[in-house]
Amino acid sequence: MKQTKTIPFDWEEYNNNRDKYKVVTRGGDEVNQLTNFEIVHDCPLVGILLGQVEYFYINGKYLGISDSINDLQLQYEEEVMESWVNLYRNGGAIALGFVHTSEEEAKMSATKLNYIKTINLNDLV
Numbered sequence: 452m453k454q455t456k457t458i459p460f461d462w463e464e465y466n467n468n469r470d471k472y473k474v475v476t477r478g479g480d481e482v483n484q485l486t487n488f489e490i491v492h493d494c495p496l497v498g499i500l501l502g503q504v505e506y507f508y509i510n511g512k513y514l515g516i517s518d519s520i521n522d523l524q525l526q527y528e529e530e531v532m533e534s535w536v537n538l539y540r541n542g543g544a545i546a547l548g549f550v551h552t553s554e555e556e557a558k559m560s561a562t563k564l565n566y567i568k569t570i571n572l573n574d575l576v
Contacts, residue, residue: 453528454573460511460523462487462496472527476500476513478520485523496523534572540565 485498494506511523535557537548
């Protein structure tokens with residue numbers, strides 16, 4: 452199962468790993484053709500955002516607007532192992548069963564006594 456992760460923008464990290472990262476804004480829009488024009492001192496990063504040419508500071512900030520929805524982030528996909536667990540009533544508390552690698556496997560191992568439900572631990576992260 453692949454999970455999408457987002458981290459703060461870092462030009463060097465992106466430039467050295469372009470095949471790993473996708474550049475997106477804080478609002479979730481993809482930025483294409485991001486290029487560093489080192490000769491431009493104020494906003495050297497230029498990219499295409501929603502069909503428009505836009506300018507960014509080297510730290511990924513959008514035109515100096517603090518906390519803009521257009522600030523840049525790096526996004527990547529990571530392979531994660533699924534982890535399913537059964538929940539049970541245990542007096543006034545909740546007890547966890549064994550961890551399983553599939554929902555079907557977890558449900559098949561569930562005991563009826565005090566069973567609440569089966570959950571995917573990856574959904575909690």
